[in-house]
Amino acid sequence: MLVDVDHLLATPIFQPGRCSIGFHVLHSEYVIPLYFLGAFFIRHKIIRLVIIGLAFHMITDFIDCLWMLSKCETCSAAEVFRGL
Ligand SMILES: [Zn+2]
Numbered sequence: 001m002l003v004d005v006d007h008l009l010a011t012p013i014f015q016p017g018r019c020s021i022g023f024h025v026l027h028s029e030y031v032i033p034l035y036f037l038g039a040f041f042i043r044h045k046i047i048r049l050v051i052i053g054l055a056f057h058m059i060t061d062f063i064d065c066l067w068m069l070s071k072c073e074t075c076s077a078a079e080v081f082r083g084l
Pocket residue numbers: 003004020027057061
């Protein structure tokens with residue numbers, strides 16, 4: 001997905017076991033609610049489809065993080081959920 005271009009801004013670009021939620025710019029906890037709000041309130045069809053795609057991407061990344069967390073306690077996914 002195009003949203004993962006923000007992974008290129010991160011160092012290192014790829015790190016196995018890293019949870020992208022809360023780490024990358026377009027995956028931050030401040031931006032994710034905007035995707036879900038936009039999916040409801042944006043009227044432009046094409047933009048809304050892109051936003052819905054982003055929202056689903058966040059869901060899949062989140063599931064990925066939960067899955068990683070269940071497999072690996074030392075992965076960065078554990079840092080994201082430590083406060084919960
Ligand atoms: Zn992602």
